[in-house]
Amino acid sequence: xxxxxQDRIRVTEYLDLDVExxxxxxxxxxxxxxxxxENYKRGCLLYDRDPREIHPPLVSGEFNFSPDPLWVRxxxxxxxxxxxxxxxxxxxPGHPLTWDIEIDLDRLKQRLKTGEYKIRxxxxxxxx
Amino acid sequence: MPIPxxxxxxxxxxxxxxxxxxxxxxxxxxxxxxxxGTQITNDILDEAMEIFVRSSRSYFGVSGDSxxxxxxxxxxxxxxxxxxxLHAIIQPxxxxxxxxxxxxxxxxxDGDVWYTNDALYGGIHNPDxxxxxxxxxxxxxxxxxxxxxxxxxxxxxxxxxxxxxxxxRFEEGLNMPPIKIxxxxxxxxxxxxxxxxxxxxxxxxxxxxxxxxxxxxxxxxVRLIELVEKRGEDYLIGLLRKMQDTAEIGAxxxxxxxxxxxxxxxxxxxxxGYTPALVRSCYLTLIKxxxxxxxxxxxxxxxxxxxxxxxxxxxxxxxxxxxxEYIFHDLPICSSTFSAIDFEFPEGIILxxxxxxxxxxxxxxxxxxxxxxxxxxxxxxxxxxxxxxxxAAAPGSQHSAQICAGLSQWKLAVSDxxxxxxxxxxxxxxxxxxxxxxxxxxxxxxxRAPDSEQVESELPLSVMLSQHWRDSCGHGxxxxxxxxxxxxxxxxxxxxxxxxxxxxxxxxLGQPLFGGYASAPIPGITVKKNDLLKQMKEGxxxxxxxxxxxxxxxxxxxxWKYELVARTPKVFEEGDLLFGFxxxxxxxxxxxxxxxETVMEDLKNHIISDWTAMNIYKIAYGAERRKVDFEKTMQxxxxxxxxxxxxxxxxxEFEKEWNKKSPPKExxxxxxTWPDAKSTGPVFRP
Numbered sequence: 001x002x003x004x005x006q007d008r009i010r011v012t013e014y015l016d017l018d019v020e021x022x023x024x025x026x027x028x029x030x031x032x033x034x035x036x037x038e039n040y041k042r043g044c045l046l047y048d049r050d051p052r053e054i055h056p057p058l059v060s061g062e063f064n065f066s067p068d069p070l071w072v073r074x075x076x077x078x079x080x081x082x083x084x085x086x087x088x089x090x091x092x093p094g095h096p097l098t099w100d101i102e103i104d105l106d107r108l109k110q111r112l113k114t115g116e117y118k119i120r121x122x123x124x125x126x127x128x
Numbered sequence: 129m130p131i132p133x134x135x136x137x138x139x140x141x142x143x144x145x146x147x148x149x150x151x152x153x154x155x156x157x158x159x160x161x162x163x164x165g166t167q168i169t170n171d172i173l174d175e176a177m178e179i180f181v182r183s184s185r186s187y188f189g190v191s192g193d194s195x196x197x198x199x200x201x202x203x204x205x206x207x208x209x210x211x212x213x214l215h216a217i218i219q220p221x222x223x224x225x226x227x228x229x230x231x232x233x234x235x236x237x238d239g240d241v242w243y244t245n246d247a248l249y250g251g252i253h254n255p256d257x258x259x260x261x262x263x264x265x266x267x268x269x270x271x272x273x274x275x276x277x278x279x280x281x282x283x284x285x286x287x288x289x290x291x292x293x294x295x296x297r298f299e300e301g302l303n304m305p306p307i308k309i310x311x312x313x314x315x316x317x318x319x320x321x322x323x324x325x326x327x328x329x330x331x332x333x334x335x336x337x338x339x340x341x342x343x344x345x346x347x348x349x350v351r352l353i354e355l356v357e358k359r360g361e362d363y364l365i366g367l368l369r370k371m372q373d374t375a376e377i378g379a380x381x382x383x384x385x386x387x388x389x390x391x392x393x394x395x396x397x398x399x400x401g402y403t404p405a406l407v408r409s410c411y412l413t414l415i416k417x418x419x420x421x422x423x424x425x426x427x428x429x430x431x432x433x434x435x436x437x438x439x440x441x442x443x444x445x446x447x448x449x450x451x452x453e454y455i456f457h458d459l460p461i462c463s464s465t466f467s468a469i470d471f472e473f474p475e476g477i478i479l480x481x482x483x484x485x486x487x488x489x490x491x492x493x494x495x496x497x498x499x500x501x502x503x504x505x506x507x508x509x510x511x512x513x514x515x516x517x518x519x520a521a522a523p524g525s526q527h528s529a530q531i532c533a534g535l536s537q538w539k540l541a542v543s544d545x546x547x548x549x550x551x552x553x554x555x556x557x558x559x560x561x562x563x564x565x566x567x568x569x570x571x572x573x574x575x576r577a578p579d580s581e582q583v584e585s586e587l588p589l590s591v592m593l594s595q596h597w598r599d600s601c602g603h604g605x606x607x608x609x610x611x612x613x614x615x616x617x618x619x620x621x622x623x624x625x626x627x628x629x630x631x632x633x634x635x636x637l638g639q640p641l642f643g644g645y646a647s648a649p650i651p652g653i654t655v656k657k658n659d660l661l662k663q664m665k666e667g668x669x670x671x672x673x674x675x676x677x678x679x680x681x682x683x684x685x686x687x688w689k690y691e692l693v694a695r696t697p698k699v700f701e702e703g704d705l706l707f708g709f710x711x712x713x714x715x716x717x718x719x720x721x722x723x724x725e726t727v728m729e730d731l732k733n734h735i736i737s738d739w740t741a742m743n744i745y746k747i748a749y750g751a752e753r754r755k756v757d758f759e760k761t762m763q764x765x766x767x768x769x770x771x772x773x774x775x776x777x778x779x780x781e782f783e784k785e786w787n788k789k790s791p792p793k794e795x796x797x798x799x800x801t802w803p804d805a806k807s808t809g810p811v812f813r814p
Contacts, residue, residue, distance in 0.1 A: 009511045013559070013605075013642040013717050017511075045776025048786065054603070054744065055636065055648045059679055063651035063690040068634040071398065071406060071791050074645070078776045083769030085643035085718040090636055092396065092406055094789035095803050097779075101507045104388035104416075111387075123513035126385045 005030060010122040011101060014079065014086040015040055019109055031081035039099040041077055044086060046097075049074035051090070130229045131248055131305075131483055132221065137441050138471060140224040140250075141217060143376075143464045144202035146369055153366030154373065162374075165359075165367040166207075166460070169198055172351040173209035180275055180344040185336035187547045188278040190582070193572045196344055197461075198352065198368075199223055199272035204463040206271075206368050212572035213452040214252055214445040215276045216461050221250030221441055223260060223272050226306050234308055238264035241310030241342050245282070246303045247439045248483055253490045254282050254303050255289035259341035263349045265356045270364055273348035275341040280531065280545045281334055283326030284488065287543040288531030290629050292401050292694055294435040294486040296813035302326040315342060329533055330543040376464035379456060382515070383468050384419045386508055391416070393503040394427075395496045398635035401434040401489075402694050406635070406795045407478060408805045409496035414504035423447065423501075424472040430807035431481035432798040438490040438497070440473045440480050446494040446571075450501045453573050454518045455509075476807055484813050492631045495525050495570055499638035502556060506641055510559065520563065521556025521602065521641040523570040524611050526632025526650045526711030528693045537588045537620040544587065546616060548594065549708030551575045554601055554609030557644055557716030562726075563609035565596055565735065566710070577612075588621035592660075592705070597675050598737050600712035602636075603744045604644030605721045608713025610735050611647065613675050616706045617660065627697040628652055632711055634692075644715030645744070652693040653679075653707040654700070658686025661703050675707075676737070719744050720765045724756045 008016035008025060016025040017036055024033035024040040033043030051067035051074050058065040067090075075097065077087040089098060111117045117124045132140070146154075157165075176196040184190055195215045197208035203223030208216055222244055226236065244250070245257040258276035262269055284291035284301035294300050302323070309319045320335070327334025356364050390413055397409035411427030431437050438446075448466075456465050473480040478493055499522035509515040529550055533543040553570050555563035569575035580591040592615040600611035618624050631637060636646035663671055663684070670683045682688065684705070693709075700706070727745045730736045731754060741747045746768050748760035777785075790802055800806050 010516075011511050012507060013510070042779045044779065045773065046779060046782035047772065047776050048782070051636070054645050055599075056739065058676070059690060061690050063633050063649075063692060065648050065651060067636055067649055071795055072396070072635045075786075076772070076776075077643075078772045080773065080776070083772040085720070085772070087643055088640055088645060090396075090639055090646050091394075092791045092795075092803075094786060094791070095394075097783070097786075098392050098394050100392050100503075102390040102392075107388040120513060123516060124385075124387060124511050125513040 002030065006122065007119055008122060009119060009124060011103070014084055016122070017103065019105065019112060022105060026079040026081060026084065028084045029079060029082035031079055036103065036105060040101065041087065041097060044077040045080045047076045047078065049076050132225055132250065134440055134473060134480065137221050137250065140221045141444065141466060143204045143372060143467060150365055150369040153362045154369040156362065157366040157370055162367060162370050165363070166371055168355060169207045172348055173198065173207060175351070176275070176344050176347045177209040177211065179347055180277065180340055183340040183343060184277060185333040186279045187544050187578050188280060189337055189340060191547050191551055191575045191578055193569065193575045194275070194277040196348060197274045198348060199274065200368050201269045201271055203227060203272065204372060206371050206462055208461040210461065211574060213449045213461065214571055215256065215258065216452065217448040217463060217466050218250055218441040218445050219258065219274055219276065220463055222258065222306055225249055236262055236269070238262065239312040240308055241315060242306055243309040244304055244306040246305045247442055247487050247490070249305045250441055252442045252445050253290070253488050254300055255279055255488065257341065259345045261345045261349045263352050265353055265361060268361065270356065270361060271352055271368065273345045273352065275344035277337055277341055279334060279337040281327055281330045281543045283328065286627055286697055287329050287533035287625065288545060288627065288629070290488045291435060292489055292627065292629050293696070294488055295433045296484050296486050298814065300435065300486055300488045310342065313346070330541055332540065333544065371460055372462055372464045375460045375462035376467050378459045379465035380419060380468050382455060383421050385512060385514065386416050387511055388416045388418065389508070391504040391508045393500040393639060395500050395637070395639060396635055397493060397496055397631055397637065398633065399631045399692060399694050400432050400436045400798045402692070402696055403797065404634055404692055405798045406791055407798050409478060409493050410500040412497065412500035412504050414508060416508055419468055421469045422472060425477060425479050426474055427805060428477040428479055429798065429805040430476055430800045431478050431485055431811055433811050433813050435486035435489040436493050437481040437485040437487050438479050438494045439487055440471065442487070442490050442494050443479050443497045444471060446498040447501050449571060450498050454520060455505065455515065482811065489629060491571060492527065496637065498522065498570065499525055503639050503641060517560055519559040521608060521644065521714040521716050522638035523555055523567065524553035524608065524647055524711030524713050525570060525637035526647065526709065527630040528650060528652065528708045529629040530706055530708045531627050532587055532589065532624055534624040535621060536586065542587060546583070546614070546708055548577045548614045549612070549710045551577045552612035553710040554611045554647065554713035556713040557602065557604045557606035557608045557641065559716065562606045563713035565610040566612045567609050588619055588624060590617045590619040592617050593673050593675070595675065596735060597709065598734055599740055600648050601735060602640050602645050602647040602713060602715030603719040603740065604640065604715025605717030605719070607715050607730070608647055611710040611712040613707060613709050618700050618702050618704045621702060623699050623701050625697050626700055626706060628693060628695045630693040632693065638714050640714035641716045643718040645719065646714045647712035650693055650709040650711060652691045652695050654689050655684060655705040656687040656700065658684050658703065658705055660684045660705065720746060720768060724758065724761050728754055728756060
């Protein structure tokens with residue numbers, strides 16, 4: 001792992017946070033995904049997936065083990081560099097996308113500065 | 129009428145401050161005595177739970193969907209045996225209500241048995257009933273004991289205790305605020321008679337479960353008195369105080385250590401009663417602010433005229449299930465663990481309805497609050513060195529709860545739920561491994577699938593198959609656990625009434641995590657006037673025991689019906705078939721990163737299909753020997769990643785098109801305004 005990535009915090013399986021730079025990065029390829037005071041999803045590529053492509057109907061008719069594509073879609077979020085699928089949301093068509101992670105960066109910086117937190121193996125470890 | 133207000137309920141969730149006497153007793157307690165005392169409370173509760181399971185009659189009781197607990201004299205929970213954590217944090221509301229309003233009239237005395245099942249007064253929903261007993265020693269109130277259990281009958285407008293078509297609380301049968309049902313260690317006969325008439329559909333189960341609750345609570349009381357006789361009152365008081373303090377310190381530390389911020393999840397439900405309908409069942413903003421956690425539900429859909437509403441404390445109960453299974457799993461089950469947790473419920477949402485609302489099917493909406501909590505917590509705690517391994521997607525949340533009512537083969541009145549298809553849900557994919565297949569009941573992790581032969585001996589049914597159903601799990605690096613299916617044939621009676629509660633036929637419920645996919649929807653399936661028995665008698669070797677083969681190339685001929693899983697009561701005849709499904713768990717992470725050999729294991733174990741291995745996981749393998757071609761698999765996966773880059777749009781470009789779309793108008797009947805789910809007017813209830 002590159003040295004600069006070691007100091008990043010792993011916020012999800014695929015999302016790293018550089019606290020000093022206040023930037024999101026892809027955990028897999030290190031691609032920058034934008035400012036950490038913004039929704040990281042703004043830095044992704046998005047795709048509107050017909051849910052029947054993932055959960056195919058097993059029988060004919062309205063109730064068939066498959067989602068109704070008029071009621072729900074799968075929004076897939078990809079890293080624009082390596083194409084890893086960073087997140088998915090099952091949403092009714094047209095429903096606003098969720099700003100799911102809004103970390104209080106100022107408080108996080110303060111807790112790192114005071115030594116309450118230290119970053120070890122990309123995780124926040126609390127000093128006893 | 130002193131129906132508790134939201135403010136009262138939220139206040140009563142918080143522990144009563146310690147008295148100087150409690151502090152004094154706790155200070156006197158040596159560490160060794162504290163540890164032994166804690167274990168004694170565990171032993172008392174485990175013994176009582178064993179009694180509870182063995183003396184209950186309903187399948188939920190036999191399956192262990194119950195809780196036995198010890199409380200302080202002030203009503204705060206100290207320890208519990210579960211069962212389900214649903215009741216854990218919220219039962220203090222009932223005791224504190226009794227103490228506030230009934231201490232003078234009718235008074236609280238040694239030998240009292242108190243009872244309630246009314247969600248307005250602090251319960252989950254009215255099938256969940258609880259018996260409570262004060263623990264007195266030499267006229268001094270030292271503690272309380274309780275036993276809570278779900279019984280599948282309430283005398284409502286439909287059998288089974290959770291009337292899907294109830295439009296107000298007046299159609300839900302027995303809804304009983306806290307009331308004294310016994311004095312001097314005896315249950316009152318006048319109460320028993322009043323109570324019994326609500327259980328006429330299944331009197332043996334109804335009365336047996338009530339007695340099981342009372343005898344279980346009393347066993348806890350007796351054991352606590354024995355402890356006091358042996359070690360003294362101060363010992364018990366000090367022990368309860370110290371257990372509370374220790375649990376609070378542990379919980380506060382876990383919360384404080386998490387990063388601060390806001391973490392949002394939105395989830396949807398796809399049925400309101402028997403009507404397919406989309407609602408934003410939980411819009412959760414989880415706020416971590418210093419030492420506090422706040423659950424805010426602003427943006428959730430409005431209440432509706434069905435039984436799919438949840439009273440506020442029942443939402444807390446569902447969240448407690450998540451907290452104790454994953455975050456507080458190493459802490460005592462104790463009120464003080466929630467000291468630093470607050471809840472904000474806007475008025476009039478589906479999670480804070482009017483007092484006349486029906487809420488008997490609240491659990492289908494409440495479970496969505498648990499699902500949302502999984503995802504918000506995952507996004508808050510994945511960065512934590514101490515908690516990231518507890519990150520997991522929600523459990524399987526598609527449910528079919530089939531109720532059977534009528535006369536059994538023994539001519540006994542029965543009305544019970546076939547709980548196999550509830551107690552076998554898949555666990556959500558986890559940060560370090562897959563979710564467990566059929567891990568348990570999302571409302572009660574320790575609930576057991578009932579024994580098939582016991583079901584067959586008590587109900588007029590034959591269990592034709594029980595198995596994991598292929599592709600029920602959500603896909604990912606770590607897939608969700610598989611759900612299960614059971615097929616029942618009406619047997620040895622001419623007919624039986626059956627209805628089904630549930631959801632998840634049109635929309636996968638519960639969001640996946642970190643790029644995984646959700647689990648498959650479930651239909652309601654029945655086959656009337658079929659020839660299965662005839663073919664079995666003839667020994668047709670083409671008959672299959674595999675669900676997928678059975679539905680994709682049917683060998684059983686009859687009136688196959690695929691419907692919304694929630695179905696109205698209907699009469700079925702001997703030989704008719706019913707199917708019940710439990711949902712698989714949603715997946716965790718990008719499926720393209722799943723180890724190909726693990727995908728092959730899933731294939732061998734019939735957890736997934738060849739179609740899934742090839743199309744979702746992009747595995748290349750020989751059809752016959754199922755040997756992975758790693759190079760080709762790598763190529764296929766790389767090709768899929770390139771396709772993603774080609775088809776993906778920038779956020780702004782995507783939103784431009786996306787924002788023009790909406791679901792069909794008929795789907796939004798109960799949603800509220802689109803898309804922000806505001807109320808469109810008052811709810812009229814009969």
